[in-house]
Amino acid sequence: MIRGIKMFKNISLPLKITLIYFLFSLLWIYFSDSIINILVKDLEKLQFLQTIKGWFFISLSSILLYLLSKKLFSYVEEERDKLAKANELLEKVLENAPVIIFWKSKKGVYLGCNTQFLELMNLKSKDELLGKTDSNFAINEKEDYISDDMLVMSTKQPKLNYIETITPKDKTLKILNTSKVPLFDKNGSVIGVLGVIQDITEEIEKQNQIKSQEELLIQQSKLASMGEMIANIAHQWRQPLSVISTLSTGMKLQKELNISNEDYEKQSLDNINANAQYLSKTIDDFKNFFKKDNPKSSINTKTLIDKTIKLIDSRLKIRDIKIVQNDQEIEFDSYESEIIQVLINLINNSIDAFENINTNKYIFIDIKKVEDNLIIELKDNAGGISSEIIDRIFEPYFTTKSEDKGTGIGLYMSKEIISKHLKGTIKAATVDFNYKNENYTGALFTITIPLNKISTTE
Ligand SMILES: Nc1ncnc2c1ncn2[C@@H]1O[C@H](COP(=O)(O)OP(=O)(O)OP(=O)(O)O)[C@@H](O)[C@H]1O
Numbered sequence: 187m188i189r190g191i192k193m194f195k196n197i198s199l200p201l202k203i204t205l206i207y208f209l210f211s212l213l214w215i216y217f218s219d220s221i222i223n224i225l226v227k228d229l230e231k232l233q234f235l236q237t238i239k240g241w242f243f244i245s246l247s248s249i250l251l252y253l254l255s256k257k258l259f260s261y262v263e264e265e266r267d268k269l270a271k272a273n274e275l276l277e278k279v280l281e282n283a284p285v286i287i288f289w290k291s292k293k294g295v296y297l298g299c300n301t302q303f304l305e306l307m308n309l310k311s312k313d314e315l316l317g318k319t320d321s322n323f324a325i326n327e328k329e330d331y332i333s334d335d336m337l338v339m340s341t342k343q344p345k346l347n348y349i350e351t352i353t354p355k356d357k358t359l360k361i362l363n364t365s366k367v368p369l370f371d372k373n374g375s376v377i378g379v380l381g382v383i384q385d386i387t388e389e390i391e392k393q394n395q396i397k398s399q400e401e402l403l404i405q406q407s408k409l410a411s412m413g414e415m416i417a418n419i420a421h422q423w424r425q426p427l428s429v430i431s432t433l434s435t436g437m438k439l440q441k442e443l444n445i446s447n448e449d450y451e452k453q454s455l456d457n458i459n460a461n462a463q464y465l466s467k468t469i470d471d472f473k474n475f476f477k478k479d480n481p482k483s484s485i486n487t488k489t490l491i492d493k494t495i496k497l498i499d500s501r502l503k504i505r506d507i508k509i510v511q512n513d514q515e516i517e518f519d520s521y522e523s524e525i526i527q528v529l530i531n532l533i534n535n536s537i538d539a540f541e542n543i544n545t546n547k548y549i550f551i552d553i554k555k556v557e558d559n560l561i562i563e564l565k566d567n568a569g570g571i572s573s574e575i576i577d578r579i580f581e582p583y584f585t586t587k588s589e590d591k592g593t594g595i596g597l598y599m600s601k602e603i604i605s606k607h608l609k610g611t612i613k614a615a616t617v618d619f620n621y622k623n624e625n626y627t628g629a630l631f632t633i634t635i636p637l638n639k640i641s642t643t644e
């Protein structure tokens with residue numbers, strides 16, 4: 187019984203109406219005939235009552251039909267309202283969605299779109315689009331669009347998030363991130379294709395702008411360190427060049443005075459050669475440092491610090507600054523030039539900070555491995571960084587130095603190299619510490635480089 191009621195609830199309204207009418211008629215005919223046959227025996231009266239019953243049945247069934255069809259019509263009306271509302275909502279969704287949408291038939295005929303798509307195609311109304319295919323439009327890339335539609339529909343597989351362009355007539359090129367998905371009917375057959383597009387032209391332009399700004403900064407930072415390097419080369423060359431010139435003028439003088447001595451000449455030439463080798467070696471060191479896209483290599487902490495110091499030795503010596511490093515040697519794989527560049531930036535900052543300091547000047551470099559991270563700590567005793575500026579020192583062009591002394595990109599570039607290239611972090615702090623029974627305050631830079639996730643050269 188309950189199952190019967192449930193089944194009745196699930197059937198469609200027209201069938202329900204028919205069944206109610208059928209049931210009502212059946213019951214009416216059966217019961218009214220039986221009652222009349224029991225109550226009335228007179229044939230004439232029976233005939234009369236049958237006529238009355240017929241009229242009564244027609245009136246009752248008309249009322250019933252009226253009520254049922256009223257119900258049917260209000261149901262249809264309700265459904266139509268619901269459909270209209272759903273359509274309206276769908277239209278609103280399509281128009282307000284932050285994406286460009288269109289859909290086409292199996293033959294590539296445009297069936298619908300939102301206003302954003304019309305704008306992209308440089309069309310004024312849907313009439314200019316609907317019923318047409320891509321070949322009707324003067325767009326350079328139309329062949330690609332058609333073959334993508336074909337691919338999506340024939341393979342029944344979506345093609346998602348790919349970059350393409352559109353160059354409508356009289357309009358500039360736009361860069362698009364497009365996804366196309368096949369549309370299926372109830373039976374799973376392909377009936378068309380739906381396209382969803384995001385216009386990423388502005389985003390790409392912004393990215394390009396940022397990239398060229400970054401390139402400019404890198405260039406500036408390279409030029410700045412190149413200036414320092416040249417000063418260094420000049421300093422490192424002064425001594426051997428003066429040895430070479432003294433020896434060669436000595437030899438020339440001896441020749442002129444006719445007192446040349448073969449042993450002395452040989453010794454002088456060997457000496458000149460050794461100094462020339464040294465000159466060439468210093469050039470190699472600098473060249474290697476400036477080489478672009480050096481590969482990842484095995485690095486020893488001691489050699490790393492030695493190479494770094496060699497590149498800025500003259501600045502340290504002139505100012506009598508001592509580098510104190512821990513004895514423990516560690517081997518690790520990373521990008522040597524990049525780490526050296528960062529260390530040089532940090533050491534140069536410490537050297538600048540020592541400008542008005544007259545006590546012992548130290549730069550401590552401590553490198554250790556903690557789990558899978560390489561931790562480099564570089565600390566000086568130059569007084570530290572004041573709390574008012576410490577949060578800003580990694581910003582590009584932030585400097586407290588005069589124009590000829592600093593541009594404010596040293597720490598910015600260091601952070602870029604550490605975070606983008608080496609996937610690590612760099613932090614700054616001011617610390618108080620004791621060294622050889624003296625109390626000092628200075629800046630501490632802590633660099634953490636994860637050793638297993640260093641990126642490829644960017
Ligand atoms: N070791 C340090 N001690 C004290 N202050 C420091 C130290 N390192 C950096 N600073 C402060 O941070 C600022 C920013 O440093 P950053 O290296 O980015 O630029 P800069 O040295 O001023 O110029 P550039 O490096 O471009 O020549 C410096 O101007 C300085 O005020």
Ligand SMILES: [Mg+2]
Pocket residue numbers: 531534535592595596597
């Ligand atoms: Mg600097």
